[in-house]
Amino acid sequence: MRIVALLLASLALPAMAADLEAGKRLVEEKRCEACHHEKTMGDAKAIYLRKDRKVSTLAKLKSQVALCNSELNLQMFPDEEEQVVSYLNETYYKFGK
Ligand code: HEC
Numbered sequence: 001m002r003i004v005a006l007l008l009a010s011l012a013l014p015a016m017a018a019d020l021e022a023g024k025r026l027v028e029e030k031r032c033e034a035c036h037h038e039k040t041m042g043d044a045k046a047i048y049l050r051k052d053r054k055v056s057t058l059a060k061l062k063s064q065v066a067l068c069n070s071e072l073n074l075q076m077f078p079d080e081e082e083q084v085v086s087y088l089n090e091t092y093y094k095f096g097k
Contacts, residue, residue: 019086020083020087020090022080024087024091026076026084027084027088030074030076035072048088049092055093057095058085058096061089061095062081
C-alpha cells in the first residue's frame with residue numbers, strides 16, 4: 001500500500017508530493033494522532049472530520065497546527081508546520097488553495 005501511494009505520489013507534482021510525504025511522517029513522528037485519539041475516543045482521524053470541528057478554513061487549519069505545535073512544545077519548524085498543513089488539508093479538509 002505504502003509503495004503504491006509513493007509511486008502515485010511521485011507521478012503527481014513532485015514538489016508537492018514530497019511535502020505531503022513529509023507532513024504525513026511528521027504527524028506520525030510527533031504522535032499527533034495518539035493524543036487526538038484520546039480526545040475523541042475514536043479513530044485518530046475523527047478529530048479532523050468531527051461535526052463540530054474547529055477548523056473551517058485553510059487559515060484556521062494553519063493556526064490550529066501552529067497552536068498544537070507551540071502549546072504542546074512539539075518543536076516543529078515553520079516549514080514543517082506547512083508540510084503538516086498540506087498533508088492534513090489534502091487528506092482530510094480539502095480546502096481550496
Ligand atoms: C497532547 C495532545 C495533542 C497533541 C500531541 C496534538 N494535538 Fe492537535 N488537538 C488536540 C486537542 C485537545 C484538540 C481539540 C481542540 C479543541 O477542540 O479545542 C486538537 C485539535 C487539532 C486540530 C483541529 C481539529 C478540528 O477541529 O478540525 C488540528 C488540525 C490538530 N489538532 C493538529 C495537530 C497536529 C498536526 C499535531 C501534531 C503535530 C497535533 N495536533 C498534536 C491535542 C493535541
